[in-house]
Amino acid sequence: MSAYEQAPVEAHRATVTRRQKATGGRQVEVLSAREVPLGGPRAMVVRRTLPQRERSLIGAWCFADHYGPEIVAVNGGMDVAPHPHIGLQTASWLFDGEIEHRDSLGTHAMVRPGELNLMTAGRGISHSEVSTPDTTILRGVQLWIALPDEHRDVAPAFRHHAPATVALDGAEARVFLGTLAGDTSPVPTYSPLLGAELVLEPGAHTTLAVDPSFEHGVLVDEGAVRVEGTAVPGGQLGYLAPGGETITLANDAGSPARLLLLGGTPFGEEIVMWWNFIGRSHEDIVTAREEWKAGAGRFGTVVGHPGERLPAPELPNSRLKSRGNRSPR
Numbered sequence: 001m002s003a004y005e006q007a008p009v010e011a012h013r014a015t016v017t018r019r020q021k022a023t024g025g026r027q028v029e030v031l032s033a034r035e036v037p038l039g040g041p042r043a044m045v046v047r048r049t050l051p052q053r054e055r056s057l058i059g060a061w062c063f064a065d066h067y068g069p070e071i072v073a074v075n076g077g078m079d080v081a082p083h084p085h086i087g088l089q090t091a092s093w094l095f096d097g098e099i100e101h102r103d104s105l106g107t108h109a110m111v112r113p114g115e116l117n118l119m120t121a122g123r124g125i126s127h128s129e130v131s132t133p134d135t136t137i138l139r140g141v142q143l144w145i146a147l148p149d150e151h152r153d154v155a156p157a158f159r160h161h162a163p164a165t166v167a168l169d170g171a172e173a174r175v176f177l178g179t180l181a182g183d184t185s186p187v188p189t190y191s192p193l194l195g196a197e198l199v200l201e202p203g204a205h206t207t208l209a210v211d212p213s214f215e216h217g218v219l220v221d222e223g224a225v226r227v228e229g230t231a232v233p234g235g236q237l238g239y240l241a242p243g244g245e246t247i248t249l250a251n252d253a254g255s256p257a258r259l260l261l262l263g264g265t266p267f268g269e270e271i272v273m274w275w276n277f278i279g280r281s282h283e284d285i286v287t288a289r290e291e292w293k294a295g296a297g298r299f300g301t302v303v304g305h306p307g308e309r310l311p312a313p314e315l316p317n318s319r320l321k322s323r324g325n326r327s328p329r
């Protein structure tokens, strides 16, 4: 997916609610989503919870778009023309529908529910994403992972993984990155990370052991979910600072709830993030933009996508600044 947002993140005043349940759960910050039109020929709108003014990253997770249920017959679904990335990985995770992915490595893959598609941009890649003609309802998330400085120029790569379903008391989990509930994803990461889908049964109250050095985010897809006693509405992200050894999730509804549990050690590096690029300086971004405009070999060519590639937007007049990240506490 491409970050089309016209207004810079700095202009968005995030609503952050800090609540602590009287019954003694850990403090949870509820990060509200903002609606961002993806642009292009179709009219899809996503709910973006990362980055935002109050919090740029959770571990190395630095971008979270949640979308759907999108009625494709009404809004046309997803059609994102070839566009570049540097310095990050994109993780695509669907709940409904199917997306056709093509990239400049020659990868042609279908993104399907319950299957991780992880694209490493490293020093440079380009890709397109289009929902397939048979898709009637599209629902999922697009996540980005910032690469640590020592790995941000790695060779581009593409990885697919369909995790097994792990049965828990009142829930089931699919661990696509890292370790949870006794399952470990075989997909390596460049920093300590967790990414898992959890489905909670009606009335479930599930406690998961987690790495206390990780900060965590609970992105709710659907259901009446409470995280450590704090309600996190659908499309929003509950943030938990490092230090806890467990996370308790509850579903108050009479139907299943679904969420993603994201985590990682606090990233600790300042990043400069603009459009689809992550660098460490204004110059990194200017160079990447110029090279995309010039059709440089760094980004290769996406074969098989009908139509033009995306033009880079204009840079702001001011220098791009690194994005701070408020301390976990």
Ligand code: MN
Residues within 6 Å of the ligand: 001, 002, 083, 085, 090, 127, 276
């Ligand atoms: Mn993309």
